Amino acid sequence: MLNFSKLGRFPLGLTVPAFSILLVVFGVPMVLLFLSSVNAPIFSFSNYEAFFSRPANIKVLIQTIEISLISTVLCLLLGYPTAYLITSASKQIRAMLITFVMISYLTSFLARTYAWIVILGDRGLVNNMLIELGLISTPLQLIYNRAAVYIGIVHMMLPIMILPLISVMMGTNKSLMAAARSMGARPGTAFWRVFVPLSLPGVRSGCVLVFVLCLGFYVTPAALGGLGDAMLSTFIAAQVKASLNLGPTAASSFILLAIALVVIFFVGMDLSGSPDGLSKSQRVGRGGRIVAAILPRHFLREIAAPYRAKRWLAELYKASGGDDRLKYSGISFLVAIMFFLLFPGVVVIAMSFSPGTFLEFPPSSLSLQWYVSFFGNPSWYDAMMTSIEIGLVVAALSTFAGTLAAYGISRSGPGMRSALTMAVLAPITFPVIVVGIGTYLGLVKLGLIGTETGIVLAHSIGAIGYVVVIVSATLANFDRRLEDAARSMRANPLQTFARVTLPLIRPGIIGGAVFAFLHSFDEVVITSLIGGLSIRTLPLKMWQNMRHQLDPTIAAVASLLMLLPIVWFLLLYAMWWRSKPRAHGVASEQSS
Numbered sequence: 001m002l003n004f005s006k007l008g009r010f011p012l013g014l015t016v017p018a019f020s021i022l023l024v025v026f027g028v029p030m031v032l033l034f035l036s037s038v039n040a041p042i043f044s045f046s047n048y049e050a051f052f053s054r055p056a057n058i059k060v061l062i063q064t065i066e067i068s069l070i071s072t073v074l075c076l077l078l079g080y081p082t083a084y085l086i087t088s089a090s091k092q093i094r095a096m097l098i099t100f101v102m103i104s105y106l107t108s109f110l111a112r113t114y115a116w117i118v119i120l121g122d123r124g125l126v127n128n129m130l131i132e133l134g135l136i137s138t139p140l141q142l143i144y145n146r147a148a149v150y151i152g153i154v155h156m157m158l159p160i161m162i163l164p165l166i167s168v169m170m171g172t173n174k175s176l177m178a179a180a181r182s183m184g185a186r187p188g189t190a191f192w193r194v195f196v197p198l199s200l201p202g203v204r205s206g207c208v209l210v211f212v213l214c215l216g217f218y219v220t221p222a223a224l225g226g227l228g229d230a231m232l233s234t235f236i237a238a239q240v241k242a243s244l245n246l247g248p249t250a251a252s253s254f255i256l257l258a259i260a261l262v263v264i265f266f267v268g269m270d271l272s273g274s275p276d277g278l279s280k281s282q283r284v285g286r287g288g289r290i291v292a293a294i295l296p297r298h299f300l301r302e303i304a305a306p307y308r309a310k311r312w313l314a315e316l317y318k319a320s321g322g323d324d325r326l327k328y329s330g331i332s333f334l335v336a337i338m339f340f341l342l343f344p345g346v347v348v349i350a351m352s353f354s355p356g357t358f359l360e361f362p363p364s365s366l367s368l369q370w371y372v373s374f375f376g377n378p379s380w381y382d383a384m385m386t387s388i389e390i391g392l393v394v395a396a397l398s399t400f401a402g403t404l405a406a407y408g409i410s411r412s413g414p415g416m417r418s419a420l421t422m423a424v425l426a427p428i429t430f431p432v433i434v435v436g437i438g439t440y441l442g443l444v445k446l447g448l449i450g451t452e453t454g455i456v457l458a459h460s461i462g463a464i465g466y467v468v469v470i471v472s473a474t475l476a477n478f479d480r481r482l483e484d485a486a487r488s489m490r491a492n493p494l495q496t497f498a499r500v501t502l503p504l505i506r507p508g509i510i511g512g513a514v515f516a517f518l519h520s521f522d523e524v525v526i527t528s529l530i531g532g533l534s535i536r537t538l539p540l541k542m543w544q545n546m547r548h549q550l551d552p553t554i555a556a557v558a559s560l561l562m563l564l565p566i567v568w569f570l571l572l573y574a575m576w577w578r579s580k581p582r583a584h585g586v587a588s589e590q591s592s
Contacts, residue, residue, distance in 0.1 A: 391459075
């Protein structure tokens with residue numbers, strides 16, 4: 001009891017378990033990786049010089065930046081209007097659309113990549129449909145090219161662009177646009193000069209996250225692209241498997257990491273999710289400078305001033321009415337985006353019931369042969385059980401450490417809170433291939449390569465970040481006066497936490513555990529480096545089969561992976577619904 005009371009007075013002590021794992025598995029190895037890149041203790045830049053002396057390396061690096069940048073721009077062009085339309089919808093429709101986006105976000109990367117293979121392949125959905133319609137006689141080359149890579153990456157990253165934008169737009173004061181309209185501004189002018197500057201924190205966060213994650217993409221470009229579409233992550237993974245010399249691999253990794261850090265440093269990332277966190281100078285200066293590059297100059301505004309004054313008088317008492325064409329265009333756009341996000345999953349689930357030796361959409365009849373093949377094959381079944389075991393251990397470990405860390409971070413000062421949060425989020429914001437190489441080096445030192453323990457620790461450094469974010473968000477809405485009331489009734493710290501705090505933050509803890517499990521269950525890149533040849537998880541086996549043979553059994557596996565987030569959503573909703581009356585009961589009991 002005394003120890004728990006002391007930890008309550010020193011909240012940073014609660015972060016020790018989480019940061020111990022991060023430091024041993026990720027922090028110290030990243031330092032060692034950097035020292036390897038500069039040939040410590042000699043300290044030379046020969047590895048970096050060797051990288052930039054080869055034109056092929058420079059070409060791959062430029063290609064990586066190009067693909068990441070174009071993918072980010074495409075996600076922004078599609079994600080911004082999507083987020084705006086979602087936040088403008090009614091409460092029920094908005095909740096439904098956000099759920100659709102979250103389901104797409106939580107669906108396995110591998111399953112979604114496989115969906116595009118069966119859609120764009122030579123015998124895929126698009127080619128088969130065009131041939132049946134008589135529009136083509138031979139299959140089009142829709143896959144293994146740059147266009148397929150962009151389609152796959154945008155499909156993976158679009159939810160990550162939409163969600164931060166929704167978070168910021170939901171906190172934007174809509175009355176500011178109404179005030180601009182009352183001053184004579186057209187809807188488009190009010191949108192560009194009022195709403196867009198206030199939404200720039202979401203734009204920055206979404207763009208930085210998408211760009212940095214795209215830098216480390218490995219699976220999608222390798223599965224959908226050709227030989228000329230390789231990214232630096234593929235180059236780094238090949239170096240690890242082909243050579244025992246860690247210096248060149250470390251240099252390549254830190255070049256990729258340097259690009260990510262430069263973007264994060266200069267562009268910045270607002271994790272608050274609210275535009276109210278911006279100072280007045282930031283709102284006017286930073287947003288104004290960006291928007292000014294798009295809008296006409298001041299002298300054009302002055303020329304148009306008399307016209308605006310007449311129009312304002314003419315429309316001041318004009319009855320308000322929406323433009324039906326604009327309304328229907330927005331609805332059509334939203335339907336198209338949701339179709340783009342969800343239809344590939346529907347295709348794979350439907351194809352998994354194909355009765356023949358080849359997948360077909362729609363199936364001519366229904367058959368469970370591929371599910372029987374999956375559950376009846378020991379290699380598939382063992383891989384699934386290995387993934388479940390590892391995922392459960394990762395969820396338990398990261399939920400325990402992450403919840404304590406979130407509780408301690410939430411009770412520290414603002415400056416310390418920001419620094420600790422950024423540190424705990426590093427493994428999920430850095431390019432995944434860099435995190436994998438650093439983790440590989442750390443676990444080599446511990447002798448845990450090729451073991452389930454090593455994979456658990458490697459998965460936990462990212463899973464802890466998800467738990468901390470979700471539990472911290474729950475704690476942000478927690479009324480601490482309830483804890484004070486419990487203490488005033490002579491409850492000790494442990495009783496206060498168990499009887500008051502824990503019931504109220506339980507939905508966040510369960511949500512963090514779910515995200516931790518899904519993060520572990522879907523991980524491929526780090527698992528392929530840490531597992532070696534002895535550990536085979538379900539995503540790893542699926543990835544290997546996708547690269548060597550398109551076994552239709554993969555369709556059954558992919559469909560199960562796509563249904564997994566829906567099951568978790570139902571469980572989370574049930575837990576939230578059960579905890580809601582209990583939370584109100586605790587609150588009313590403490591206030592009475």
